Amino acid sequence: MPFEDQLGDSLRRTGDSFHLDDRPALIAGGLRRGRRTVRRRRTAAVTGSVVALALVGLGGAYADGLLGGGGAQEASVAAPAKPTPLAGKDQDGEFTADQMVTILKSLLPGGKLTRTEGRGTGGHIPPLAYGVYDDGKGEGAISLVVDRIDPSMVPELKKSQGCASGAQGGQDSCTTETLHDGSWLKIYKGYEYPDHRAETKDWTASLITPQGYRVDVSEWNAAAEKDAPISRDEPPLSSARLKALVTAKEWKPVLAALEPAGKPASEGTPEKGTADPSAASVQKTLLLSLPANLKVLDRGSQDGYAFAVVDDGRGRSLVQINVQRNMSDVSPRGDTTTLPDGTVLGLSKQAGEKGGAGVVQWTADAVAPDGFRVVISAFNSGDQASASTRAEPALAPAALKSIALDAKWRKLK
Template identity: 50%
Template sequence: MPQNDHPQHEGFEEELGAVLRRTGDGFAADDRRELVTGGLQRGRRRLVRRRLAVTGGALALAAIGIGGVYGGSLLSPAGAPERVSVAAPSGPKPTKGTGQAETVPNKPYQAQIPVKDLAAVLQANTPAGTWAIDNLDGQGQHVGGVYDDGKGKAGVTVGLYRASGDGEAGDDRVTCPSRVHVSFDDCTSERLPNGARLMVYQGYEYPDRREETKNWRAVLLTKDGFLIDASEYNAAAEKGAAISRENPPFSPAQLKALVTADAWLPLLKQLPTEPEMKRPSATDRVPAEPSGPVVQATLRSLLPKGLTVTDKGAEGGYGFVVVDDGKGKSLVQINVQPNMADVADSIFGSGDVTTLPDGRRVKLTQQPGEKSGAGVVWWTADTITPAGFRVVVSAFNTGAQHEDATRAKPALTMEQLKAIALSPKWQKLPLK
């Protein structure tokens, strides 16, 4: 099968850039503090996340920045998470297909909690040690600093936020990721007796572990919709600092005790409420999409016989399965994306592209994997109708892109991937 005309990363960047230009947003995906919730509306974030997920560029954890309402997923159910900040949004967030705005501020707003009050709670609910707190005389809803218990310096941050929706509705924001997409050491999630949802995650700053900076994190979503997010590292900073100790300083039990401390409650009550919204224009409405579980079930129905599904997941218009034909695990994932006509020429403008008699374009690509797994290959069948209904299916010769190859080739051939992507079942799926 012919290779892509462009180098691997160049092609990915061109394709991602086209999607971002479509939404009017451009950003550097690793610059956590600069992204804006309003600039990436929910549907736009999902669109970008789906593109990232299917191309193998999915990022691992949602980043909490500084600001007002938190509206993104902490760890998406499919493990293909989004990086967004909660800095001041720029406009309303529409609900798919309804024209009704969700709650997003029209102008910047932040809590004015004294950082010294946040620091006092942080210090009172962690083991004895020395602290160097950032911006101690300032105000906000985020506290960070460097902690030292004599065993090495460690960066620590805690942020307080209002979640979009109540605790029960936001359970999927505190769900452990799939190991298919994220490399981590341990993760637990539970419902506490008071109705709050807690996740404690022990992983890495870079989920592909290109650096060994560990990130241990506890996230509490209260029943009434407040969110407390604490992170710690085995280095003095999240990025760019040398490893100073084997593990972050606080154990999972200590992280849990920190985020569940009653002393946060008076500070949570100081968070600003969400202001009224304007109704979005028709051009702001987010296109409807099929549900993830339906996409994943349809994918399973189209798999060739003789494959055993060992793992699966779904979210939005994205689904994945890990299959095994007795020769090793193979990840297969799919995105179903309506309303993509305006980026079709950018995505299908190069490479091995064929136009079918009915006008559908098919692009076939075989290339190396772009994560850290050794010997990984990545095969893709990407299709789009003249009306812009896109289905893209990828398969790998490993059960997880960040892990080494488990077989010489993916479990599905290029022709099988193409047949799945061109199935008439996709356009019959209900949209919501």
């Protein structure tokens, strides 16, 4: 069953038997070899890092504010080959997976792009283009994601995703700059594993526009981000070429396709007080709630739901959250405590539900007297269907409890 169907089914309210999402197509299948990605179906690290967290950004607006006005000049730095003409958007105004790959290929400086994967603009998770690039000096995996975020979260993202002073997870270098149109660009050169248990290098460029559009690219000096031998000394694209790739004007129409005509991405139309919070607001709040030491490798969201795959240097860990209204008939799972305001908090530790060997699930489940519910779980694997990647989840029960009880969830639109 496609990812979108699985995710939709999993988000249906089922009372006491509530279960979090099941994403076999995205995680069990596509995310198995990579950074469990929104960046690519394999396992994307878009984001890296996230985004983050894996949060990505897109540059200038050129004429109308999508891509930064400086984007065209930046793109010329890499001197990409002339883009291969596309068939254009489909009848629904969307871009296909093949078109995403074609655009990426057209922007690379010669060489070959093989083992490609893509995702178009018509789904619930961001479009991506992925492939193994070889410029004659060895293979290097490249993964690119475009996305949109609530413009109100841009300042906070820039702050949280900025370069840390001193060493940052074994980085070689990290720089940020503001382009003349106000777009923010970060170029990070580090390693796939902060603890250097493998010498796979991970270089990223993330661009965020003031309007909330973003583009993120990651590259490695191996044919895969994980579990592949080093095939070259450094990833194939220099800092200048990374910058040119994320600021290229060719992404402008793709970004435009992400936004419904006449309605900003951060707005919704459901009746106030009855609908679950928007996907953008839940994703934003989850990412900002995560500890600063977590590297976000992947993330995604749907109304009332968000997830992030994180790594603190000890292995991947899936974190997912559901924010719901009108759930007063549900009893929280686990050992429960009634707080002074009447909120019932449940804490539990149990085996994972999707068959991954050794996977455990730690959950904090809070239901307020008016039925407002926040349930957050963390796993010791990047996805529930794969074997555990670490001894314990990246978030301890105390951290899960703190996030579940945070008053800011009630402020989401």
